[in-house]
Amino acid sequence: MTGYIEPMVGRYVHVEIDGETHRIYFEENGAGIPLVCLHTAGSDGRQWRHLLADDEFTKKFRILAFDMPWHGKSNPPASWNGEEYRLTTARYTQTVRAFCKALDLEKPVVMGCSIGGRIVLNLAIDHAAEFRALIGLEAADFQAPWYDTSWLHRPDVHGGEICAALVSGLIAPQSPEVSRNETLWAYMQSGPGVFKGDLYFYRVDGDLRGRVEGIDTSACPLYLLTGEYDFSCTPEDTKRTASAIAGASVTIMEHLGHFPMSENPEQFRRYIAPVLGQILKQSIPSKQGEHV
Template sequence: MTTTVKHDKAIGRYLYLTIDDIEYRVYYEESGQGIPLLVQHTAGCDGRQYRHLLEDEEITSNFRVIAWDLPYHGRSLPPLSVKWWEQDYNLTQGFFMKFVVGLADALGCEDAVYMGSSMGGNLAPDLALHYPGKFRAVVGLEAALHSPGYYLDYWFHPEISNDAKPAAMYSLTSPTAPEVGRRETTWVYSQGSPPVFKGDLHYYSVEHDLRDTAKEIDTSKTAVYVLNGEYDFATTPEEGQALADQIDGAKIFPMPGLGHFPMSEDPAQFFRCIKPVLWEIRDSVIPAKALAAAN
């Protein structure tokens, strides 16, 4: 008797990455071939948010999609050489950028595209500013110049149930998204380590601040795209527009019918919004190479 076994396309494995003399065991999944597309999850979550992207035939026929769990998230455990239980977890901008750049280098991702959402979205313009030309393009989903006010003890407090985080995240999803997508998004949030969501918001809400420096981003070296969901009240479309307005050459695309977690709450609608952006990036001249040729 022959049994048919169904598998996803994505393949997962662990990579050892050393940052600031500390070795991290990092879980990642990848699928497809072509231009490397590195995708960063939101605060307090993990790479499962991108599982639909990893399976899309059109995207994976053109892009090598790589999704990971940031250290301390999902299947990427805390490092063995650090007494992490004796210190507060706070994600810093410096570490965050070094991690993404180091991961890209370790996986041989040349002329790659970076895309992230929420804290990952805010990292997109930070990478364009601090690592010009490292990525051919960065895509900021739910991104803003500055996202103050979210680094709160409320997110890690003995009197607050761990159910509070997924409930709050549910309110950030689109009311028009399929219920199964909204529930899956919050299900993943319910599994995060209690201090990690608050610690991620240290980068998102304290260190990320491009109000005075966004104008220094050179889109001739790294193309910048900004997309914010219609129903995202944490980083509104107006905030995305304000970010794009400060970056000469940045492009902004609307995401109607979507909230703060477009890739997981309503993948079908997200694909309608993101594919034109990805095809434009695929078909465009790499900014850094074009600049080098001109010189």
């Protein structure tokens, strides 16, 4: 549609992480319950553009999607001098909490995909009281690596093309071609070594086996949704993880893979709408002071 301006607005916020100020880019739209969206490894907040532009969701939710440092429009910190980037559980957790604090978000919902789904589980373990609800897409306590990260940052290999090639098979065959290409394009634009550094968290530092049993879903509801075509975080991985968490909600999404919000936004909407509806319902007190 020529001349159409999409409703989300992009800005930068200065966030203190580990004692250093970071300039973080984020986009937002809507009003109501804060909903913070976390992108996948090696990508950026563009993955959430369809959710950000959803007229119905943004009537009740203030949807925010930020680019992690080193990703998208968020640069590395000023002190960075070229050393290898490695994402850790502590750093990732601190980044999410610092972003929410910097924007003064009151009891936000956090929804993350892939590495974002893994950190959602860590938030549920250690910081559940800070959040209204947590949503993990393609989330599990651990997945055995099926890839060789040594290919992801080499001078004789095109980094962007190899990153996109690696994840291309994780997209469901039913996904529209235009959405598939858009999802992969973000991977082709990733900074050198960033995808590899994110996978350090995913395959080494972020192993949560033996810890998810402590999640209290009465303190913060936890929703886990995984695409049936995801062979990185398989439905079995998610079900195994959920079996150790009393009260966790589990949904296996048909015709979706590892990037549901970007690879097939219309199909993803069918699954996330009931979840957001339930969170909204639980957040509105009745006239008797009870939750409806």
